[in-house]
Amino acid sequence: MRTLGGISLASILAIALAGCDTAEQAPPQVEKTQQRFTLKLAETWGPNFPILGDTTKQLAETVDRMSDGRLKITIDSSNKHKSPFGILDLVKAGQYDIGHSASYYWKGKDPNTLFFTTMPFGMTAPEQYAWFYYGGGVELMEEAYARHGVLSFPGGNTGNQMGGWFRKEINSVEDLQGLKIRIPGFAGEILAKLGAKPINIPSGELYTALERNTIDALEWVGPGLDFRMGFHKIAPYYYTGWHEPASELQFLINRRSWDQLPSDLQEILRVAMRAAAYDMYARSYHENAVAWAMIQSEYPNVQVRTFPTSVIAAMRKANDELISEFAEADPLSRQIIDSQARYLAKARTWTAISDQAYLNSLDD
């Protein structure tokens, strides 16, 4: 299924219109609108992965229906392309036309891509969508990915991710010392600065590692995906989130693949991605609500905890220090960090007097 380099639009067929003698006789406009395209998509997720994988399926289906079959998208999951965290490279090289992944997976390769998934202590999903589409976020993301010859689009939000499953309570920064926790990426670096021992463990071994005390805690996603892993059966404390308040996936598109599409199919693809991304946020919300209700009713011993103020403060300090290093290392990183900080300050004062005030007023 994989094309190796070069033009990767798999099949461009000029369909002769029935009723016309030959396609060549039709003027360019008509011929163009009848061309059929197949784009190959590589996703980070395995086959039939819930929520995240539903997003690429929805994209393929809506694009097919809107284009009356002129634009097809074939999906290769990670079992096929074997490169779950190398989606940017696959799209950049033209081996795939489209990628569906999370931008922060290749921060080691290009630090500027780190900021477009989510940031610790960063924006919530509604704040971040406002930033992406009306606050300059998408333009900065486009600038970062243009250097790779790749177009980028928001690709779906998981909503606020939970802080993870812990076998013991965390009451102070001292309790983090030597804590063996599975937590990847930037959040792991923050916890390492505070004395914890972030460990990477393949997802299939996580349950056993937690059960056998190989690790003391682990971060996964949220109830909608966590409950399928069964962690609630062996870890009594479920900590609220701080490190991924609004993880947004990305659609990446090879520029040559994009440029070969007629403008109507480009627009169909653009709007379908936009709707699929937003839908993933609603779907995540739904799945989290349903799964959390289920966990609460079937496992009443599970207790929700929020890290104490002193721990939150220490995490924020470590986060600020790490972010400063990124800002100093690259001018575009600084620009993105500044844009996010300015926007967050503005959006959060609105959140405070709208949803947050509303929710809190009903708790009294």
Added chain:
Amino acid sequence: MRTLGGISLASILAIALAGCDTAEQAPPQVEKTQQRFTLKLAETWGPNFPILGDTTKQLAETVDRMSDGRLKITIDSSNKHKSPFGILDLVKAGQYDIGHSASYYWKGKDPNTLFFTTMPFGMTAPEQYAWFYYGGGVELMEEAYARHGVLSFPGGNTGNQMGGWFRKEINSVEDLQGLKIRIPGFAGEILAKLGAKPINIPSGELYTALERNTIDALEWVGPGLDFRMGFHKIAPYYYTGWHEPASELQFLINRRSWDQLPSDLQEILRVAMRAAAYDMYARSYHENAVAWAMIQSEYPNVQVRTFPTSVIAAMRKANDELISEFAEADPLSRQIIDSQARYLAKARTWTAISDQAYLNSLDD
């Protein structure tokens, strides 16, 4: 521009393909895909109304581009059709193909339509989108509108609406006695039960009415639209919201107009409406954040207040009583009310441990 009754697809043109002798020689499939359609849309808002009116413009533009000009939408604002609160009737009668309005405007005509905009003490926007698309909400809305021969779709969210501008503080239920407040609809009925005097005043006279003490308070929307009205210059107290936590507009489509579209254009229209609706939520968030930052910096005397617990409790009690009356009066109303209550209970426990816990953990 207005067609009176009957088939309201304004112009159905079978375009003969260049290169073909006649359109009649082309098989039905090809002829269909080349047909051009113009749908007439009536919106509640005046011309160039911010945010809400941007949504219909966006819809028309994206549909045009995705269909390569085969589907056009012309927009009549309220100055044209003169029936801002009669959009359902215009679409039902086929005078317009599409309407853009808020479902609760015709609760007097059909109480079942009340519930699809927002409800006092109801769901936030992320909770409500999850209910609409994954929790059965859209199906109930479709059932309510099918009785009118009309299709219905979510049409954009304003986000949490503010409780309004007050010249005096509200410290108890007694302070509501005789309070002259501009607040329409269901929220007005709740306040009337608590002794307030809801008054309806045309929007153009609101500023003067508040300035001259003809009214003591008024509810409008949120900072993004309120600041254009100037209320912050004459009312020092800005109360947080309780009555419209997530006002969702609706797109209504005449069934005959819809049925005449080929399936690809139906899908283009459906996905464009979905994206435009979500985008309105992000745009509202942005406009509110920007306007609130501006009000805060230029009018530091404006003070945000939340109604005290006793007032919130009295409002909730009055709201529950009114809702019960609706549930008793109509079986479909009861079904919708039950669905919303069940979903809210589930979604809110998730909100509590995700965004709410996250936001509150940063306030300490």
